[in-house]
Amino acid sequence: MVRFFILISVFLISCASSTSSSFTLLPERKEIEIGQSYIPVAIEEFDGLYTQEEVQNYLSQLGTTLTKHTYRKLPYRFYLVNSEQVNAFALPGGPVFITRGLLLELENESQLASVLGHELGHINARHHARFLEKMVALNILLGIGSALISDKPYGQVLIQFGQIGAQLLALKFSRDQEREADKLGIEFTLKAGYDPNGLIEVFHIFKRLEKNRPPEWLSTHPLPETRIRENTEIINSLSLFKELIKDSEDFQRVKRLVLSTKPSFDEFSKGKKLYKEGRKDLAYRHFLRSVELWEKNYQAMVYISLILLEDGRLNESFEYARKAYAIVPNVFSTNYAMGLVQFRRRDYKDSIKHLEEARRLIPDNPDVYYYLGRNWEALGYRQRALEYYKTAIELSGGTRPWEGDARERLKRL
Template sequence: NAFALPGGPVVITRGLLLQIDNESQLAGILSHELGHINARHHVKFLEKQLALSMLLQIGSLLVPQDLTGEILLQLGQVSASLLTLKFSRDQEREADKYGFLYAFEAGYSPHGMIEVFEKFKKMEKKRPPEWLSTHPLPESRIKETKEYIATFKPTGILIKDTQKFQEIRNLILQTKESYEYVENGKKAYKNGKRGEAKNLFEKALELYPKNTVASIYLAKLEMEEGNLNKAKEYSEYSLNYDPNFFTANIISGIINFKLKNFENALKFFEKGKSLIPFNGISYYYAGRTYEEKKNFNLALKNYEKALELGPKNESWYKDCYYRYNKLRGF
């Protein structure tokens, strides 16, 4: 799948990258998503949904004992509301038209979009009925794109593929087994099989040392077992490869909080705010840290922002509400 985030970034999943063959196909997919953004198809939907859900749910790590266990850490799992975001067929057609124009103007062969639609046609039997109800039939999209091409009559040298794209695709193929171990490890973790999960994450890291999802899960496991220094090593290892990994920053902040390294903890929580500013969890943890430092004014400000952003259905939200009102004297 592919989807857009507030502010313009477009995300494409590893699974979809493995389905495409060249860079012009990738350009067509990304341009289609940009078409949704510029046509403002999803603005209202996202404004509502992103206030109610978290991209990564890790809220049970610092809350009181009676609240822990309500939410399991789900690393790398993109918000389901974004992945299942449905547009009307007319909106999909409009995004196709914009996508064709953007890809063409960027110098890519417009035939890449046709190739993607042909792949969708082959996958039709595997897709659920609701997908077919919200997307134009691939045959229609192929026909309409060919009409666009006939209208614009593209000439000159257009990009079909690049060596860089193939290098990235090959890397994804080479690391596929490592990420499969991660998925199995996440299932084992969810089912309470901690030893099995740990072995699977270690195997994933052995196969691909830059697998930051595996290393941050190992950090969480070590932290939950009270091995804070070992947990710190894994979280720092993860951030070494990906400093902008949101969950790694939050986990690192929590570990430092537990080690009473409050200044370091705040650096990670502040980084979390900058990475996902519409998520209240970073503000909640920053508030906890300021409260420990006896800086109650900043604690209140962060708690207030966390409560404003939510989401209200997360376990940390209840604790945040309690602490906010306690500091205010209620």
């Protein structure tokens, strides 16, 4: 066995000590709770979970290898999401996300490890938690979890929940925060046995992509030339006597799997764009093609179900909603689609079951409250329906086509 020594510069030690000694307003337990509450929001915002179990397992295993060397022992979780954006991000207290678009741009495992290590650096430096402590009233942060799991809807708290989530998912880091996350990321990847030069390679990939279409990652993670130079100098200053991991067959196999589903997601993206433009007949064709190309594209199935429902093709709509739910039963979109279809089928109790699960996952969606109100009204529970209509209107902000109907129902009740 070849003997090796790795000498890590003093900056890593000082960086690590700074993450554990700073005074904190937000208890770690609450930080974890808040981060986990926004996982379903992030999944929907970035086009859903990638559904190949082998791919998700690989990402989790790689992430776990890195977290063995982090300073904060948190319930870390790693997700590949379907978005074609070139992006990666984390949430407070442990969740880390990487987009399908970014994974397909990476060339080897050390680059992926560096991306995950960098996001773990943000978590370990408490950058998200510090943002919350600075920007959000502490009483809101401490009370948000208990309010969201209550049986009664709290309109104002839900509005605050949505506002905080939007800021977390678009959180822009300062150059000092990026520098701190880079240093910690280098440390974590190095201790896990990966070549830290993967980070520099990722930066050069982003710079190359920037010439045509700037990666979304750059909008939240500034990348001046000085950052590349500083991190190159840091890595070169380390005495590396161990043969570090650059790549693996596992990474290449996973990338091939994800690449094989790209045609399906290309069709999905075309369909989604047309759907937003109101050109639903054309969108429908692209969504159908998307499912033909990959039978596990559950997000395309959800859109197909909604389009068929609008056209009054109730049985076909139910079949697509059911298929999507069977693939991924624990996300907002499949539960919402099932809840909406079952309401139209007058299966009110089953509709309530799915809509309540959708509400648990994303508690500030006004459509969910409106259709819960419709279900409870149909079952004769007037007071419960009234509460849901009130919350639906409060959350909608005048943007939903059903708002006039909801107000009429409130008057009648």
